[in-house]
Amino acid sequence: MPETFNLKSFLADLPHLPGVYRHLDENGEVLYVGKARDLKKRVSSYFQKNLSSPRIALMVAKVARIEVTVTPSEAEALLLENNLIKRLKPRYNILFRDDKSYPYLHITGHEAPRIVYYRGSTAGAGRYFGPYPNAWAVRETIQILQKVFRLRTCEDSVYANRTRPCLLHQIGRCSAPCTGVISLSAYQSDVDRAVRFLDGKARQVLDDIEERMHQAAEQLEFEHAALLRDQMAALSTVLQQQSMEQIGEDDVDVIALAASGGKVCVNLAMVRSGRHLGDRAFFPSHADSGALEDVLAAFVAQHYLDSAMPAVIVCAQRLPDPALLDLLAESVGRRVRWLHKPQGVRRQWLEQAQKNAELALARVLSETGARMARTAALAQELGLEDDEAALEALHIECFDISHTAGEATQASCVVYKHHAMQTSLYRRYNIVGITGGDDYAAMRQVLQRRFARAADDPEQLPDIVLIDGGKGQVETARQVFTEYGLDISRLVGVAKGEGRKVGLETLVFADGRHPVALGQESAALLLVAQIRDEAHRFAITGMRAKRGKARTVSRLEEIEGVGARRRQKLLARFGGFSGVASASEEELASVEGISRELAERIYNALRC
Template sequence: MSEAESSAFDIKAYLAKLPHLPGVYRHIDASDEVLYVGKARDLKKRVASYFQKTPSSPRIGHMVARVVRIEVTVTRSEAEALILENNLIKSLRPRYNILFRDDKSYPYLMLSGHASPRIAYYRGSTQKKGQFFGPYPNAWAVRETIQILQKVFRLRTCEDTVFANRSRPCLLHQIGRCSAPCVNEISPERYSQDAERAARFLGGETQEIMGDIEQRMQAASAALEFEQAAMLRDQMGALAKVLHQQTMEDTDHGDTDIIAIVASGGRVCVNLAMVRGGRHLGDRAFFPTHTDGDSLSDVLEVFIAQHYIDHPLPATVVGSHVLPDPALIDLLAESRATKSRFLSRPQGMRRAWLEQALRNAEMALANALSESGARSARTLALAEALDLDTDPMALEALHIECFDISHTAGEATQASCVVYAHHAMQPSMYRRYNIAGITPGDDYAAMRQVLTRRFGKVADGEAVMPGLVLIDGGKGQVEIARQVFVELGLAIEVLVGVAKGDHRKVGLETLVFADEREALVLGETSAALMLIAQIRDEAHRFAITGMRAKRAKARNVSRLEDIDGIGAKRRQRLLARFGGFSGVANASIEDLGSVEGISPELAERIYFALR
């Protein structure tokens, strides 16, 4: 590690001290910002390569000119360096690294660990009890697969609390989508067998399952069990139809990811298509930033490194370009204790998949270019209206936060913060703040509290200051914001209030500034005002939904508290047993009475109090 400043930074002396070992390096500028994070098999050789007379690209040349310090971390292996590099990239988001914004976890299809397994759409950790299949590229692919399983294997989709409390079959049973294990229309053994076949189907054993169903159908027919034979015939017909529709079926049933990359108009699109259990599940497009001067092979390498650190590595990865470092897949496989291979010249069905992925990438990029042109034009209009930096890179990096307060007559007060960056709203960066310790209905006190909590972290150096802070409100709210910023020692020029126009009509808002500037009315035709109104309305929507959820939770819990004989412990046992208030409300008297501490008389009292 070097602590030298720019004028004293002796690169030759520093390089002489670097070891020939694997590790991670960080280029840092005069303001202590990490400009670039990279990994190296040999730190000495890799870091030295940046300081040649001819930089590898204009972007890297600009970056090297700003470097005043380099920090390195030695690791035990290159695979360990790869993991550390990508963790640092995701946490620091250096401006000269190629970055992929992927703020959503991938959906899975779950077969629960219940005695009568439930099929469900699922996002989150796959370490819990049950079987997980995926990941899938989008929610549509999961739901389509669930529909297939309902048609063929008639598995249930209802919550466990609903399953445990049903007294008659639901509508899905009546239309042939569920075998109704909840009311014993099918035996537990037969249902478990259907669930197991569904799992095998998801694993790619389609032909084996077809043969198994056919044998069972013939056996049932020979035993004169014609109703059972007819049901199996219908299952086989539904499965045959599904397989016929799946024109992109693989013959070896392996898991494969296909990565196609195209570039146009100064932007790059990475299209990821997924094949699981031999079935093509669709694709998903990514648009990386900071790719200037990088080849598409470099982009492919960075995508693979960043993506598979967090997501499962399939048996085969097909790419549209050759990997600059062929050992990358081996490093990822080593870190995941698995095996995988990379193909850049696939044959047969994989070649057809790659060609389709390339066409989809071109279409996605064309759409993104037309949309991003309009979005960037609105950001430019906003920057011009408010005298902000209009440089394209500054506009891309412009970070806007908007705050709003919501409550119902002082009840369940919440503040919302929404974020606009990279010419689009960024839902993964939204935040809600519960407001407490104020007079109910005091919006000024609520605004003071949320701004103090949010920007106290900026003052302490724990968070970055946005380029623009919008406040949903007029002079009063802006004055509160100004006081908070002055107390924290922050610049007030970034504060702008959005005062509602007559009848709250969009287009008639007035912009109120915290400094000495006059209030500004942009007019109904202003693209800048339309963007501000969009951000303000999103903050209002986000605050309203959070407040309503908080209010409903508080009211439901209070309904339990209002029942004589229900204290904190009994309330907690009820909520835990039935999975929340709705489960308690739907429970029968017998089920309520089975909870520890709930007598038959109290169970009856709860039952009628909640109806």
């Protein structure tokens, strides 16, 4: 440790208070963040002769300084610890990927409520159901509600301006409250039944529909009775397809862990109001497969500080620190039960979650093995180091240019590292100041912007720079690298084969090596094609979005008399540019501030 940091004196001065501690190395990088009920006891325990694991011993050997923050309570220490872990990502903490917020199903507060996929705060009007483990589970539920209860999904602006039922009504997925096919009171009754279904009262809803069907038949309203019969059949099918039996109206999370091949999987099954919403598998970083208790504690702390905590959590393992559950319950303001020996249906849930964890882990191990093999094959083809550590650190960046006839030119940069695409490191570059369609100038500009400072910081330079293009693009890249004094042997062009057929690509080098045709069966080519195709996808989606925005805004801006406020009113009224473009002159003139003359001008301008 540096002479400026006196460990013995530091430990002696630590208080017997709750707080958070941070281990730092000689460069000031945070190695580990932890919380403690008693800072003095917990931090001192790291510097005893017998440490709990070799991994901890390795970390302690690198500690050069320790920082602590005292907190009013252990619960606040837990909050601070996990905020620091997510922000700093210390290399010795078990880290779970910080995903976006979980999705919900939202039934809006409109007079004719719509069902919608939703992420974000649940403090707004209407009812929110979830959270769901993934977007697919929400959309599946929306399809069920459309099929059984025929609730609308259209935007409110579209609803307000419909003059006839849409296609969803024609195929039996919406009852068309927008045009009065169903009264608002009858539609609201369907919404209420959908809410009861989502609240876990599906059997009550089924009985209600059956009773109404018999009443309609007795009153000789056979068409209505047939509609209710079909609704009841659809709901019965949904109930039969539920993969987990209902048990009351509980909100339950089922946590299962599996370890193999040096990896750990934490599988989370969500049950809300008695309905199984689906599973989600997590694969933590820096996890020791021999210390599942630590993985479980890290998952519970990191997951439930940001996500809704159910009344019951089922898991085969005991929570290592029972006080953790009390701290979490205190932070969310509710009592939570931890069941590690469940019975009956909950035991079946746990067994199924365990199977799903093992399947997910086997799939990831298989995919990881294939990716490692591809990385090794490419490294061998290019003459790079192919030991395990070098392959893990192999850093590849790929650049591509996209435009439509010179319009809205964009360049993309995608990154491959640790045997996977690193989406958080992707970048798009708007290309300006060049002749439209000049791909060489566009490539020169993006490489200059990306590597201008690489000579001062060699760590910024990837091991391989893939260029989507042949000799011309590679020569442009070579000139940029030579200008900045960078190693041109890192540049590799991917020239498309005859007819642009996949498998016929040729690798083109900037340092004079002969081009290499890897062949359709090459594992290295599979990796190159994967990275190249991802760069192309990322570039073209960005270009299309930029082009669409430019065209939409410019076409309205070019119309004399349509300023920012009128443009905003038009877009809001018709739900976007396509709605404005398809509106009639009468509909355009009905917007506040749009005269009949201006409506005619807009109508004609958008049809040129």
